[in-house]
Amino acid sequence: MTQVPVDLREIEPGIVQITMQDKEHKNTFSDGLMEGLIRAFAAINANDRYKVVIITGYDSYFASGGTQEALLAIYESKVNFNDTNLYSLALDCRIPVISAMQGHGIGGGFVFGLFADFVVLSKESIYTTNFMKYGFTPGMGATYVLPWKLGIALTQELLLTANNFRGVELEKRGIPFPVLPRAEVLDYALQLARQLAEKPRVSLITLKDHLVSGAREQLPGIIEKEVAMHGKTFHLAEVKDRIMGLFGK
Template identity: 55%
Template structure:
């Protein structure tokens, strides 16, 4: 199969690079891969294309340069503050979890807030040693969303995930490596190469077996996610509409 390239909504590139492997690249440089309208629509379009292609065995998800994904935009957060929107309306964040085939997340660049959470829904994760990762929701004064309270402890371990969500601090990949996170952390320039090697190892397996195995391994997350979202939205009703939250959003984005 020759390489096929599609640019979805101008900022997400879909590439079928070899038998069974698709690369989905987030390239919204104007917004540093925040959850812009075009990025969300592009990701939904690309994962829909994966779903409809019975030849695909593996998805490799990545960003550009120093950015993997940066979370919600100022406009989105302010709309949640005023009640025009809630986090669950951004209903794309579990695309990697819902994808039938395995997803490898090449988090070569910074993963901030919802961007970190988005990457953590992948089945296999590679992070950059120099890059910054943060569950920074509380920095703005509101509690985490997008299923963060489920997926971060699952992927990073309970103690570290709780510390990250409560403190909202930035952590370099090298520090997370020292703290014992259970997946590869390598120099940023090597992340994509390592992720591609892992994708090729997966693509060597029968597609039916990969789908069956992923379904089995992720069933507990898919079962628990709806209730987690309901509980997170309850917390948002308590925490998101404080005047201090609006001030923090304006200040931190300003």
């Protein structure tokens, strides 16, 4: 039986878990993964029992960003990254979201996880905003969520250098998130989810609305600016060469 790219299930009363498990594509944003995520969050927002979401990946992968085909489609002006809104699924979710990033978070995959209300990283995994590795400027709301969550100095290093960082290295840099051995990430997230699930659902929704209202208001303007930067940077011949030669390395 073929495994679905995204599994959604209520693991305890009020706690729902999204597992990204597109092993064929190593949790890059394939059509199946994107469609599964959009359906999962729509189902969560429509369910009045749920109080908290845990989103995680499989094995050593959390989320790996755009596929090579998708990057080439943007290069060829066939699509923009904002044609499919993945970046704000966690931000717009009515209830709190915990990113249990037990595995690698690559490019847009790392950015996607950072939009959650709570983030848990693993010591062993690689986290990178590698857009500039391919020569194009960041998207997915990266230029907003990174300084918001990580601070401007680390953001500049992550975005401009496109370097890889292990979770343990980010921990040493003072990031404000728990960084645990991979095997402990999901358990930690579950314990946190249980604490949240003790609270009244209306109170969780009301407080989240207040805490993220500024981000929800500002993000659309940021996305417009990122798309405009793509108009200047994504269509360079060098970018296509890099996508073809460096993807997955």
